[in-house]
Amino acid sequence: MQAPEMTPIVQLSVEAPAVPLLSWLSAQTQYPRIYWHGRDKVEEVAAIGLCKQFYYQDQVDDHQLAADYQAQRGKGTSQDLRYYGGVAFDRTVECWPEFGRARFVLPRIELRRRGQKIKILLNLNFDNQNRELEYQQALDVIAKIEKPKPLSPPNKTRLMSRSDLPDKDRWRELVEQVTQHNFNQTTPKVVLSRQTQIEIAEQLDPWTVLACWQGRNPNSFQFGFQFSPDRTFISCSPERLYLRRQNELFTEALAGTTIRGLNQEEDDLLAQQLLDDVKNSHENQLVRQHIVDALKPLSQYVGADEKAKIFKLTHIQHLHRAIRAELNAGVNDFDLLRALHPTPAVGGLPRHSALSFIRQREGYARGWYAGACGYFNHYESEFSVAIRSALIEPRRISLYAGAGVVAGSDPDAEWQELENKLATILSILIDF
Template identity: 75%
Template structure:
């Protein structure tokens, strides 16, 4: 076996798979698992040669997943039919009673336009192999699709995947990269024009908020280990979601996002309004002063309240009960701090995850208000394709699902790193101040990648 640390677990799994060839499967999708020893999951993931490679780390730090390969793979290249996706997902839910079956993936920010290569407008994968840590418990999981494949073929494919596993190895050292060039799209002049268009009284009267964003492209000559970058980012912003999707060797999307789209536990839903930003102070006194200023700032408070109200309005027809914080609190990250309101709902019977994704995403914190008017402006004027930036990434499960909004993210390609940041534009927004907010939001990842 290539990895001695799991040799006993591999033997157990292969024994179970060989026995399963002769058994009668009770369900179309089957998962087998064994308990495993704890290892650094990002180091293990970075050493693997099978694709996709997927990483997920919850904001509460209790759960961490590294997964490879695809047992099932749902990818939508063309414009999305939400009814089709919803029925597809509902049918998948009925194919296993196992509470650990999960589909990891995401939906693009704007599913009406073409997305990045590999990623699709929507893509969800049931991995072939998962290492899943919850607290101190680690499980090695194998997923099997007996609906579309014979039991013998599927078990043999899983055994082959196990035999290709590589031992974890240290991630490459975090050396700063020589920067060959940088470009911003839109550039500052175009950004200023866009902010002035959004804040014009006639436009603002019907569309009170548009979240404008920028793609910063860093041109490099050196190869970049995306999992090393994500590990460093994770160390700088530990109270964020950390996740990555690498569907081929050419492109990896990574994110260290503070924002939850929602967490669903059966009928109970948790979401939040995260909007309104300032920097951190150089000391505790200055930090507290800046936080107090943010709480009292009219523009930022209005922006956060807009987000809260829109989420409540979307959830009202889907819920029996909704509770939302009346006043905002401070949510602190390494370089910046946000206004934050928690929202909880009890969902009506039969409400599914695709209804939630369709209703909640894109949130006003990344799109604007009203949703369609703001999205139309972004689509026509912003000047680049956001792809999965500001999309929804996470996992679907019959009993529990969780998604993060993919802000603070990067798309790593050969010779180029694409960074993304956005700012909510409302009446009174100043173009230069909002441009600086974009720089503040990129400060952590830029400090990891290049000499500032």
Template identity: 70%
Template sequence: MAALILSQAISSLTDKLKQFNFQSPSDPIIQLSVSIKAIPAIAWLSAQPIYPRIYWKGRDTEEEVSAIGNCKDFFYEEASDDNQLAMAYQEQRALSNNQDIRYYGGVAFDRTTESWPEFGRARFVLPRIELRRSGTEYKLLVNLNCENQDTESERRNAIDSLASLAAPKPLPPPNKVSLLGRNDRPDRYHWTELVNKVTHPKFIKETPKVVLSRLTQLEINEEINPWMLLACWQGRNPNSFQFGFQFSPDSTFISCTPERLFRRRQRELFTEALAGTTTRGLNQEEDALLATQLMKDSKNSHENQLVRQHIVDVLTPLSNYVGAEETPKVFKLSHIQHLHRSIRAELKPGVDDFQLLLALHPTPAVGGLPKEPAMNFIRQREGYNRGWYAGACGYFNKYESEFAVAIRSALIEPGRINLFAGAGIVSGSEADAEWVELENKLTTILSILTEL
């Protein structure tokens, strides 16, 4: 069938829903789709009246998804152990053999502590409606949940959701934001204290790396469209993962992050060690010099090697084969560059995404080594709740999954923008230099907010 314009696609899907025989399918999750002419995905998402609103774009794929509504979800707000989450995950994963069915969501950085309202320790959503782009091809999809459901009611809900869809509207033009105030937690004095504690010879002998982070709260008096902000950020760093979760009008988490947690296709797994940072140069010569200095810097090389070795160690029991690049490469973003090593594994039969999440997250690039003492230090000393910052966000189904680590991210609330940045503290780290690294990591998003 030829690609349809939006109004035709809505009519076609509505007709399919009216004619669909709910007695015949074997899967309790049903998905119907039509090909559609190109639509600007973020502008379409921003115009919709339905929540949640979800956006996902992979780092090195031509795939883009805008999704709305809630066909089914699993949501853990209170303290729960990972065994409960694993069971819930397996239940969802078993509901459909359709490789196009996807749950989008994330898990918090630390699932043992209080998390953000609406986001919880973990939340994954099977959307009601999705706009998906693969290369230059677009599809409009509708999902139905017939597990223990009144199928006629589910049919009506899906038809009503389609009827409510709005045409895309241009995103509001970006305007310079007037900052009423800025608050850093920890502040610079407390940051210096924390770095000095971690780098103390007695502490660092037992815990060679702790990733400390900072919450920067910007007070504003104007309304910010989070999807406009994400679109601008996307333009500055197109080679990053870009995603957003807006479960209600008042709170949106967006991220433009370079770091993949893992990508799984059946039993093939791709992951990476991304750690070690410097700035970009003002010209090609300076940029190349900074990259060379980064490659030769013992502190940054040591930090990246710690992450690489940890990933290999935790994947080995789950895999028939694990291979990691011996020498790092330089991964360039608009304002900073990182050391990067690719890692590939062939998983053992039966290994699922949640086992991978438990093994790999939090990575040493956002938590530290060994994991538990580093996490305990962060819980007790950092002074704020990370929530989904440095959490794992992405999608899964029975056959494939992809998760990114939400390190370059922002939580937009009424009157406030919350920005996050972290730095790996190892032997040789200096508090002032690490504070400058935090500022460098906020340069892109701050420039969007304040220089327009």
């Protein structure tokens, strides 16, 4: 095994017949364990081990993060080198252990499936590393790889307790504060969220849970990050932050929600009511305009749908507007993350005052919930907004959901929207 002298990071690859990637990942005993399945369903990825990383636990400066990333771009010649990870919703506050305020990993071993073939990738880091030691560490990871085992549906577990933060009374207070005329005049939208923490009787395999969730929400992004045995963050999120192919950018405004109907006629009626609803249409338009305004300084061209369309999920449907941009030369992924994240669909408008309200009053740290999760490399990057997500710990699961609060929002209706958004994952987990 010989690596070019002047290439600090080397990637070796081989093709093989496809295996079920979530089954393979669940069987592994090495960390990190990472899963990524884009909403377009073209490619599925499972990865283990650590070749190199960017990790910011205590403090993170976006400009330093961008500089660190740019410094690595010239250290590998392969177009396939990808760093997977995420940034927290609010990078100014303390985040979950092991996840940090931002963490991106170049995995040791990566499996990428397209159709019936997988590409197996091995990453080697010779940047200020002893070559023989690097070879041996890679061989050790290969030697410990386990064969995939069939995933069986999880038995619904017994709910021991449930707590909501904020609780319903506090939620009502917060919605009333946001909708007060004086506050709403300067901060027209705040996305309030809730952490629903459930204590359960049995321990669950997070990858089995994700596989079941994936089956219920096939037209979502599906991803998971497990940096230790203690915590796994999984998500089935409908929302794209952006997809970048060289200088071409695709993003969207996804805001405004209603439930699905019991039959086609009722479903179509609910969809039309959502399209006609003033509050939801205003909320989606705010998100669209903010994204367009944020992209203009970075782009030669920005275009967005004038009219909203309906985006359907299993239990709910959203208003959706597509946005496309041609980026200026030299714009990188961290320029985009700074400009777009957090979007008004998960934070609010204006960003600074909405985030300040959330930080001071919501009552818990969101961590990677409503953060940006995905991957980046030289030529293509994709990030999802990590809504519809769960943090799985031994015998404890934290579920997250949010609702955009604007003038005219009703506290009880917004609370019910949170319940609707958690319906799919709760139906998988809990034996009521």
